[in-house]
Amino acid sequence: MNVVPLHRSVRRAGQVNVPKITMAHGGGGKAMRDLIDDVFVSAFDNEALSALDDQARFELAALAAHGDRLALTTDSYVIHPLHFPGGDIGKLAVCGTVNDLAVGGAKPLYLTCAVIIEEGLDVDILRGIAASMARTAREAGVAIVTGDTKVVDKGACDKLFINTTGIGVIRTGIELGAHRVRPGDAILVNGLLGDHGAAILNARGDMKLSTPLASDCAALHGLIDALLAAAPGTRFIRDATRGGIATVLNEVADASQVGIEIDETRTPLREEVRGFCEILGLDPLYLANEGKIVCAVPPEEAEAALAALRAHPLGREASIIGHASGDRPGRVVMHTVFGGRRIVDMLVGEQLPRIC
Amino acid sequence: MKYVDEFRDPEKAKLLLKEIHALAGGLRAGMQRPLQIMEVCGGHTHAIFRYGIESMLPDAIELIHGPGCPVCVLPMGRVDDCVTLAEHPNVIFTTFGDAMRVPGSKKSLLQAKSEGCDVRMVYSPLDALKLAKDNPDKEVIFFALGFETTMPSTAMTVLQAEREGIRNFSLFCNHITIIPTVKAILDSPELTLDGFLGPGHVSMVIGNEPYAFIAEHYRKPLVVAGFEPLDVLQSIWMVLKQLDEGRCTVENQYSRVVPEDGNAVALDAIGRVFELREFFEWRGLGSIDHSGVRMRAPYAQYDAERKFAIKSIKIADPKSCQCGEVLKGVIKPWECKVFGSACTPETPLGALMVSSEGACAAYYQFGDVEKIHQKRAAS
Numbered sequence: 001m002n003v004v005p006l007h008r009s010v011r012r013a014g015q016v017n018v019p020k021i022t023m024a025h026g027g028g029g030k031a032m033r034d035l036i037d038d039v040f041v042s043a044f045d046n047e048a049l050s051a052l053d054d055q056a057r058f059e060l061a062a063l064a065a066h067g068d069r070l071a072l073t074t075d076s077y078v079i080h081p082l083h084f085p086g087g088d089i090g091k092l093a094v095c096g097t098v099n100d101l102a103v104g105g106a107k108p109l110y111l112t113c114a115v116i117i118e119e120g121l122d123v124d125i126l127r128g129i130a131a132s133m134a135r136t137a138r139e140a141g142v143a144i145v146t147g148d149t150k151v152v153d154k155g156a157c158d159k160l161f162i163n164t165t166g167i168g169v170i171r172t173g174i175e176l177g178a179h180r181v182r183p184g185d186a187i188l189v190n191g192l193l194g195d196h197g198a199a200i201l202n203a204r205g206d207m208k209l210s211t212p213l214a215s216d217c218a219a220l221h222g223l224i225d226a227l228l229a230a231a232p233g234t235r236f237i238r239d240a241t242r243g244g245i246a247t248v249l250n251e252v253a254d255a256s257q258v259g260i261e262i263d264e265t266r267t268p269l270r271e272e273v274r275g276f277c278e279i280l281g282l283d284p285l286y287l288a289n290e291g292k293i294v295c296a297v298p299p300e301e302a303e304a305a306l307a308a309l310r311a312h313p314l315g316r317e318a319s320i321i322g323h324a325s326g327d328r329p330g331r332v333v334m335h336t337v338f339g340g341r342r343i344v345d346m347l348v349g350e351q352l353p354r355i356c
Numbered sequence: 357m358k359y360v361d362e363f364r365d366p367e368k369a370k371l372l373l374k375e376i377h378a379l380a381g382g383l384r385a386g387m388q389r390p391l392q393i394m395e396v397c398g399g400h401t402h403a404i405f406r407y408g409i410e411s412m413l414p415d416a417i418e419l420i421h422g423p424g425c426p427v428c429v430l431p432m433g434r435v436d437d438c439v440t441l442a443e444h445p446n447v448i449f450t451t452f453g454d455a456m457r458v459p460g461s462k463k464s465l466l467q468a469k470s471e472g473c474d475v476r477m478v479y480s481p482l483d484a485l486k487l488a489k490d491n492p493d494k495e496v497i498f499f500a501l502g503f504e505t506t507m508p509s510t511a512m513t514v515l516q517a518e519r520e521g522i523r524n525f526s527l528f529c530n531h532i533t534i535i536p537t538v539k540a541i542l543d544s545p546e547l548t549l550d551g552f553l554g555p556g557h558v559s560m561v562i563g564n565e566p567y568a569f570i571a572e573h574y575r576k577p578l579v580v581a582g583f584e585p586l587d588v589l590q591s592i593w594m595v596l597k598q599l600d601e602g603r604c605t606v607e608n609q610y611s612r613v614v615p616e617d618g619n620a621v622a623l624d625a626i627g628r629v630f631e632l633r634e635f636f637e638w639r640g641l642g643s644i645d646h647s648g649v650r651m652r653a654p655y656a657q658y659d660a661e662r663k664f665a666i667k668s669i670k671i672a673d674p675k676s677c678q679c680g681e682v683l684k685g686v687i688k689p690w691e692c693k694v695f696g697s698a699c700t701p702e703t704p705l706g707a708l709m710v711s712s713e714g715a716c717a718a719y720y721q722f723g724d725v726e727k728i729h730q731k732r733a734a735s
Contacts, residue, residue, distance in 0.1 A: 353477070
């Protein structure tokens with residue numbers, strides 16, 4: 001740990017003894033400190049946080065030992081429902097920010113955690129989610145070092161919103177960017193697509209489909225380390241979250257002014273997700289993922305990259321789904337399973353189920 | 357996926373395409389223009405674009421994407437009525453997902469929801485009926501739309517509401533019927549169509565007989581088609597075969613789903629609950645006689661049009677919009693003056709840009725328009 005502890009905390013930790021969050025827990029007084037102690041400080045368990053100062057402090061030299069550039073990212077998590085098959089909002093809030101750092105080639109180091117809580121939320125739910133964040137952070141090797149707590153009136157937010165900001169350090173020599181892709185580069189994904197989007201839609205319960213769909217929510221920095229070690233010439237990595245791989249591919253095609261051709265038969269999909277999309281008339285290319293990357297690798301490193309991804313537990317179903325080309329810059333074209341060809345464009349608005 | 361992948365087999369497609377190329381080549385030789393085949397149903401349009409079928413067909417065949425997307429052809433005035441209903445403080449307004457985005461003259465249901473209206477997406481009218489049971493103090497209105505495909509489920513829901521004595525449930529009925537619309541297209545003086553792919557799902561309900569006049573009176577072949585890509589290819593082949601042999605009949609490619617006489621139970625439910633309107637307004641096509649249904653008088657208490665004051669103001673399509681000509685196959689979507697400029701999926705002016713099943717939106721989203729331009733420039 002290279003966060004600077006200012007002093008060892010000697011005060012007694014507070015406790016919440018009521019079952020539900022009230023406005024008092026955001027009031028700035030003892031109730032709020034009890035909540036922070038009981039729920040967050042105890043779960044996240046590190047000295048920088050338990051000092052309860054207004055900021056976490058870092059030794060620059062210790063950061064610089066990891067690389068030569070600082071990476072900073074932020075994301076807010078507002079998912080409904082809070083718990084879903086494969087994860088919960090806490091796990092998501094850690095993995096999402098860790099991944100946003102890792103896809104830039106950064107080693108994720110520190111996170112913040114700011115929560116906005118709706119009055120009336122069960123304290124136990126909050127404890128469970130904080131524990132989930134702590135567990136996920138520990139597994140990902142990052143520390144949650146500072147935070148903020150707000151409580152709002154009932155109806156002013158949906159149960160719980162979390163923002164996490166992350167700091168990481170980019171290793172010397174790693175240069176990744178959406179504008180760096182060249183014709184001929186191979187386009188890879190690390191596994192089955194659309195699991196998260198389908199699981200969330202299903203968990204909302206409107207369809208009541210009894211399928212084993214679960215979110216793929218996972219921290220991907222280890223997988224990305226393995227990829228970059230095997231294919232140091234990797235041009236670009238992005239996690240394909242909202243908007244799915246279709247959106248990422250369009251952004252790359254546009255930024256690099258290349259065409260991208262993908263092959264539907266090589267696009268890995270779980271049977272359940274295919275079935276789910278068939279029933280609702282959704283396109284899995286636009287479904288959100290929380291544990292999937294799209295990357296572009298020079299052709300001579302493509303096989304090494306694929307092997308490295310497949311050797312990692314989070315990349316067993318990795319696939320080279322297509323390649324960049326000099327034809328039709330800015331366009332993504334899919335060769336369909338049926339032998340036809342179609343454009344894969346950016347989604348306009350939200351995907352909505354079709355009537356018939 | 358069993359019973360699905362079998363109908364997406366690229367090897368079988370190659371065999372069919374070979375025959376389609378041969379037949380189309382022979383037919384085209386005797387004509388001044390490409391063969392024009394209309395798929396009536398939006399579900400077919402979706403499959404054609406989803407699988408890139410158009411890119412596989414010979415240049416001698418032009419697919420004309422017909423009026424069968426119920427979301428697209430909804431007139432703006434009716435969307436305004438939906439918003440008015442949704443704005444009632446005591447109303448939960450329920451709708452299929454893809455109708456949420458259809459623009460009215462001022463706003464869509466999605467925008468109304470963002471302004472605080474209680475608009476909810478449902479997957480079936482039964483979901484709406486359940487909401488009515490769960491919220492006895494509210495009036496739950498279901499936005500009923502679609503062709504004969506969705507009519508039976510709406511009718512059955514009304515019958516169930518009646519049986520269970522549920523009073524706080526009603527329909528805003530915008531169901532439309534396909535036959536008068538096809539007839540209107542066939543009566544158009546600019547028409548050059550050579551054959552039709554008939555709507556499989558509608559036919560599952562109404563059977564094949566209602567199309568007989570198309571073959572007998574208008575002398576056009578029609579093949580009732582399924583929705584998997586091989587279904588579409590085989591149906592195109594069947595239309596070409598008829599043209600090649602100089603026949604005009606109604607044939608059923610989708611016999612695994614479509615019974616010759618339709619579904620008697622579904623037709624009975626439709627007949628009990630609905631009756632034809634004198635005319636109904638279509639976006640892009642204007643008013644068409646007997647092309648919509650309303651609820652029969654005994655079910656007035658389930659009719660939102662009778663329960664609430666609805667203005668139903670007719671709002672004309674924008675002048676620059678050429679949807680009607682696209683629907684009839686007179687021009688292709690990208691030949692419309694406003695395609696992709698003033699009219700895009702974000703800001704649709706015309707019906708066909710509204711839903712992903714509309715021809716213009718499909719071209720805009722999936723179509724290889726640049727390739728088509730290149731091909732045109734080269735020839």
